Amino acid sequence: MNDSLDRPEAVREDARLDLDKLTGWLAAHALPGAIEVLQFPRGYSNLTYLLRVSAEGAAPREIVLRRPPLGVKIASAHDMGREHRILSGLASVWDKVPRTIGYEPDESVLGAPFYVMERAHGVIFRAKQPKGIALSSLDGRALSETLIDTLAEIHGIDVQAAGLADLGKPAGYNARQVKGWTERYEKAKTDEIADVDAIARWLAEHTPPESGVALIHNDFKYDNVVYAPDLSRIVAVLDWEMSTLGDPLMDLGTTLSYWVEASDPPLFTAMRFGPTDAPRSLRRMEVVERWQTKTGRPVTSLVFYFAFALFKLAVVAQQLYQRYARGLTKEPRYAFMIEGVKGLTRTAVRAVETDRIDVLTP
Numbered sequence: 001m002n003d004s005l006d007r008p009e010a011v012r013e014d015a016r017l018d019l020d021k022l023t024g025w026l027a028a029h030a031l032p033g034a035i036e037v038l039q040f041p042r043g044y045s046n047l048t049y050l051l052r053v054s055a056e057g058a059a060p061r062e063i064v065l066r067r068p069p070l071g072v073k074i075a076s077a078h079d080m081g082r083e084h085r086i087l088s089g090l091a092s093v094w095d096k097v098p099r100t101i102g103y104e105p106d107e108s109v110l111g112a113p114f115y116v117m118e119r120a121h122g123v124i125f126r127a128k129q130p131k132g133i134a135l136s137s138l139d140g141r142a143l144s145e146t147l148i149d150t151l152a153e154i155h156g157i158d159v160q161a162a163g164l165a166d167l168g169k170p171a172g173y174n175a176r177q178v179k180g181w182t183e184r185y186e187k188a189k190t191d192e193i194a195d196v197d198a199i200a201r202w203l204a205e206h207t208p209p210e211s212g213v214a215l216i217h218n219d220f221k222y223d224n225v226v227y228a229p230d231l232s233r234i235v236a237v238l239d240w241e242m243s244t245l246g247d248p249l250m251d252l253g254t255t256l257s258y259w260v261e262a263s264d265p266p267l268f269t270a271m272r273f274g275p276t277d278a279p280r281s282l283r284r285m286e287v288v289e290r291w292q293t294k295t296g297r298p299v300t301s302l303v304f305y306f307a308f309a310l311f312k313l314a315v316v317a318q319q320l321y322q323r324y325a326r327g328l329t330k331e332p333r334y335a336f337m338i339e340g341v342k343g344l345t346r347t348a349v350r351a352v353e354t355d356r357i358d359v360l361t362p
Helices: 019-028 080-091 140-154 173-188 194-205 248-257 266-270 284-295 302-325 337-354
Strands: 034-040 047-054 061-067 100-104 114-118 214-216 225-227 234-237 244-246
Touching (some): 140 214, 140 225, 173 244, 244 248, 302 337
Antiparallel strands (some): 034 047, 047 061, 061 114, 214 244
16 A cells, blocks of 8 residues: 555745755754655645655655745744644653654744654545545545544543643633634635624624533644554544644534535535545544544534534635735635635534534535
8 A cells, every 4th residue: 555655745946945954953953864855745734844864874764844834924823833842742641643853943944943753654535535545445434433533532631741731721712712713704804705794693602611621633634644554543643733722522523524425515525635425434423423422521512613613614715715816826726715615604504504514405
């Protein structure tokens, strides 16, 4: 199954690194040698590189470097020091994160803070199936159960033992999230969309108190986990830049918002982030039941958490579309994001109207 392993590509011209400075930094962190740099091309957020370090007389060592997007000032979603701290703390209590090697806050090295970690080898499922794997050949039941069991594990991590008890402010988390994401939308707004206004108003009026407190990943889906090459287990969970302490049902809602079923509207099929529609895969309500059983936590106000997660995705799509509309990017995939905003919020409104998350078509 080697062809299915996650593969980097040549570094984009606008994302090149200063090799001389990087070589010196690595040597100072006990990684001397010549380096080859490649880039993992997926995603909309932080830049991720593969470094192959070749010291004389030794086999090349593969490590991963993460840095913020070009031209973005440091914010919580791009705080490399915070993400490095989270990974380092988790590695002390949990075996499903890559081991960190070092963190550099000085922007003079590569133009932004960055950190380096071990590479997790395995299979990452994305919108398209990895090369060599057919959707019909997958055991969706085993894959999806493993995924949700891992999410439940995250929500059971002892944050005190991991040194992460001060990572966030869980009290009032839900209300702050609704307010904050609504404000983000207003700043990125380009079109009048009635469903956006309706769902934002409903969320503000129906925000439940926190169901509990746990470490939450905040973007948990197939393309942020690494399966072992034989798909028998998950070896690493990636992309912790948005993690915090908060309501674990927010995390569950986020995962459900990415969960595409065969009967879902075409918009959802186009937005799939992994094989959630593989044969025998858990359906959304089965995901809820599995998570509830594994965590022992009750699931309440499910439609709120699902609708809010859809709203968050809509806001992100709006932010990307605004960049395109203003001429800040020419990426053609951003031109269609406004349709995603409309479809996601229409689906959120339907979930509220029907009080269900399992039937998204009219």
